[in-house]
Amino acid sequence: MTAARxxxxxxxxxxxxxxxxxxxxxxxxxxxxxxxYATASGSAVRALSGVDLSIAEGExxxxxxxxxxxxxxxxxxxxxxDPCEEGTLTLDGRPIAGPSGETGVVFQAANLLPxxxxxxxxxxxxxxxxxxAAAGGRIDELLxxxxxxxxxxxxxxxxxxxxxxxxxxxxxxxxxxxxxLMDEPFGALDALTRERMNTELQRIWQASGKTVLLIxxxxxxxxxxxxxxxxxxxxxxxILRDLPVPIPRPRSFDTxxxxxxxxxxxxxxRALLNAEGDAP
Amino acid sequence: MSAHAPxxxxxxxxxxxxxREVPHALVSGLGMLVLIGAWEGAVxxxxxxxYILPDPAAVVRALWSGIAVAPSSPLxxxxxxxxxxxxxxxxxLIGTLLGLLLGSMxxxxxxxxxxxxxxxxxxxxxxxxxxxxxIVIWFGFGDGSKIAIAALLALFxxxxxxxxxxxxxxxxxxxxxxxxxxxxxxxxxxxxxxxAAPYIFAGLDMAVVYALLGTIVAEFLGAxxxxxxxxxxxxxxxxxxxxxxxxxxxxxxxxxxxxxxRALERRVVHWADRxxx
Numbered sequence: 001m002t003a004a005r006x007x008x009x010x011x012x013x014x015x016x017x018x019x020x021x022x023x024x025x026x027x028x029x030x031x032x033x034x035x036x037y038a039t040a041s042g043s044a045v046r047a048l049s050g051v052d053l054s055i056a057e058g059e060x061x062x063x064x065x066x067x068x069x070x071x072x073x074x075x076x077x078x079x080x081x082d083p084c085e086e087g088t089l090t091l092d093g094r095p096i097a098g099p100s101g102e103t104g105v106v107f108q109a110a111n112l113l114p115x116x117x118x119x120x121x122x123x124x125x126x127x128x129x130x131x132x133a134a135a136g137g138r139i140d141e142l143l144x145x146x147x148x149x150x151x152x153x154x155x156x157x158x159x160x161x162x163x164x165x166x167x168x169x170x171x172x173x174x175x176x177x178x179x180x181l182m183d184e185p186f187g188a189l190d191a192l193t194r195e196r197m198n199t200e201l202q203r204i205w206q207a208s209g210k211t212v213l214l215i216x217x218x219x220x221x222x223x224x225x226x227x228x229x230x231x232x233x234x235x236x237x238x239i240l241r242d243l244p245v246p247i248p249r250p251r252s253f254d255t256x257x258x259x260x261x262x263x264x265x266x267x268x269x270r271a272l273l274n275a276e277g278d279a280p
Numbered sequence: 281m282s283a284h285a286p287x288x289x290x291x292x293x294x295x296x297x298x299x300r301e302v303p304h305a306l307v308s309g310l311g312m313l314v315l316i317g318a319w320e321g322a323v324x325x326x327x328x329x330x331y332i333l334p335d336p337a338a339v340v341r342a343l344w345s346g347i348a349v350a351p352s353s354p355l356x357x358x359x360x361x362x363x364x365x366x367x368x369x370x371x372x373l374i375g376t377l378l379g380l381l382l383g384s385m386x387x388x389x390x391x392x393x394x395x396x397x398x399x400x401x402x403x404x405x406x407x408x409x410x411x412x413x414x415i416v417i418w419f420g421f422g423d424g425s426k427i428a429i430a431a432l433l434a435l436f437x438x439x440x441x442x443x444x445x446x447x448x449x450x451x452x453x454x455x456x457x458x459x460x461x462x463x464x465x466x467x468x469x470x471x472x473x474x475x476a477a478p479y480i481f482a483g484l485d486m487a488v489v490y491a492l493l494g495t496i497v498a499e500f501l502g503a504x505x506x507x508x509x510x511x512x513x514x515x516x517x518x519x520x521x522x523x524x525x526x527x528x529x530x531x532x533x534x535x536x537x538x539x540x541x542r543a544l545e546r547r548v549v550h551w552a553d554r555x556x557x
Contacts, residue, residue, distance in 0.1 A: 081458055081459060098461070099459045099460065103459070105455075111452045111453065113453065113470075114551040115477070115549070115551050124460070124470065125460050128461065128462040129462070129466075157551060
């Protein structure tokens with residue numbers, strides 16, 4: 001699995017990884033991670049419980065689970081947005097104490113700043129922390145990758161939802177992080193746009209060599225994108241199953257359904273999720 | 281900004297007009313003519329004396345007599361108008377900056393919010409022009425008291441609105457800045473302040489009118505020059521046409537200041553109504 005990055009072709013994901021056994025060179029490691037929130041009314045909500053997960057460098061991992069299962073909580077912990085008070089959470093062997101330049105976050109619904117042009121939005125991470133490096137070339141490169149060359153000087157309200165989210169991905173990539181954390185990034189898009197965005201993301205991922213953790217509701221999206229699909233239980237979120245996706249890349253929506261293993265995998269994930277039901 | 285978003289402006293450039301729809305400018309122009317006609321008619325039919333209600337022609341003469349003089353003439357509008365404008369503008373600037381500063385401090389610190397908010401509300405309920413005589417005692421009859429009262433009146437709408445706007449920032453945007461390890465100042469400067477701009481401009485819109493109001497009230501209480509002085513002097517000799525003319529000049533100044541703020545607003549927060557998705 002760890003060598004998969006070097007050969008992003010047919011062999012990737014072919015060897016199933018034993019569940020619960022950490023790869024030796026894990027970039028992200030979670031051990032016994034739990035999280036309890038206090039709600040506004042004062043009651044405690046157990047969002048995550050005993051999560052063990054390791055993600056290797058260059059791997060694409062999708063997390064699926066019923067609504068309210070703590071998927072987003074998991075992502076917030078990894079991004080350093082919420083403190084991890086239970087269990088250990090490591091990035092490259094070091095505990096995650098807060099946000100770092102190693103991770104880029106892609107939010108639901110793009111979350112672009114409406115008063116900045118697309119180019120300025122993508123440049124925002126470089127303006128934070130006093131980095132005034134003239135990164136025009138880097139931004140041009142990202143705009144080209146995302147197919148937004150002609151839209152750099154436009155404002156977000158002039159863009160379609162899909163274009164906005166591509167700009168959001170560029171913004172997350174501009175500091176060249178090793179890890180991309182994506183929280184249901186395409187949830188607000190229509191089905192066709194979503195498939196196109198998935199294809200784009202696969203291409204960007206293969207070109208950039210990032211490690212990606214993507215949270216989604218969609219089983220087809222998870223299988224299409226992931227090296228491994230992690231299925232979570234209803235609240236408090238635990239990891240039910242960690243399923244490798246033995247489908248060669250680059251994948252295409254035209255052919256993936258007829259790939260051997262696709263139907264069985266989709267059925268298995270669906271059965272797991274149906275057994276859980278949606279959290280209240 | 282109309283050059284942007286061609287796809288979103290679904291309205292065609294030339295609006296197909298309903299045959300019976302009358303243009304906007306024509307309606308308000310006609311209204312003006314009717315009003316002046318009724319005024320003229322009332323003055324002549326009811327035999328109103330000029331010291332109660334002058335006829336429109338007298339007002340126009342008074343207006344013109346102040347316009348058609350050298351800018352340095354003490355009989356013209358220019359010197360008092362400039363004095364009032366300058367004091368209102370200084371007061372507006374000071375009040376706006378202080379209001380923004382206080383509003384920002386309240387939004388950033390719960391302690392300061394708890395400290396300032398009760399007093400802010402108490403002062404908000406007090407008719408602030410009632411403080412004007414006190415300020416004249418403290419600042420004298422010169423420009424100082426005019427600027428101080430204008431600033432005091434301009435401060436509140438900006439303070440309340442910037443506080444509201446800075447507090448209303450979407451949590452996802454704060455998460456974004458947090459994920460970038462932004463400092464508090466960076467989050468304020470790059471996200472909170474621009475995010476609050478539509479609120480702040482609504483405050484500025486009020487503040488500009490209040491600053492003018494404050495200046496005039498201060499001038500009524502005692503001043504060497506200014507439009508307030510022109511009005512009180514005209515009143516003392518029952519030159520009602522002169523009072524009307526001064527009011528027209530003041531109205532024009534107020535509309536011009538309001539127009540400047542609105543034009544600035546359209547440039548700065550062009551994204552505000554369309555930014556939400």
